[in-house]
Amino acid sequence: MSPAELASASPWSRREDNAHDTQLPANVVVDAVSQAELRDEFARSDLVVVPVVETDFHAGITTILEAMAMARPGVCSATEGQTDVV
Numbered sequence: 001m002s003p004a005e006l007a008s009a010s011p012w013s014r015r016e017d018n019a020h021d022t023q024l025p026a027n028v029v030v031d032a033v034s035q036a037e038l039r040d041e042f043a044r045s046d047l048v049v050v051p052v053v054e055t056d057f058h059a060g061i062t063t064i065l066e067a068m069a070m071a072r073p074g075v076c077s078a079t080e081g082q083t084d085v086v
Contacts, residue, residue, distance in 0.1 A: 005041060006030045042070040050076035061085060 006028055024030070033041065042048065048067035050060040060076060064085055067074040076082050 004028045038066070039070070042067060042072055045072055048072045048074040050074060050082070052077050052079055052082070054079050058082075 004025075004027055006024070045067075048063065050063050050067075052059045059079075060082060064074055064076055064082060074086070076086055
């Protein structure tokens with residue numbers, strides 16, 4: 001199985017990143033990357049997945065738009081914050 005990289009929170013977010021407290025499959029790596037590294041990750045990706053839960057803000061919107069800007073196909077949760085963009 002190919003490794004999956006998980007960038008779970010923005011360094012600019014005031015909300016806590018709780019991905020490190022979650023049990024994840026062995027092939028999933030949680031990591032923080034710079035903007036340049038993130039752009040490189042998008043360029044190498046076959047698919048960008050943005051799984052989010054309902055929140056009181058537009059979680060994942062930047063990732064969705066960046067994937068679109070890099071011409072990468074994306075899959076995201078059907079949450080209220082994303083349905084008007086995708």
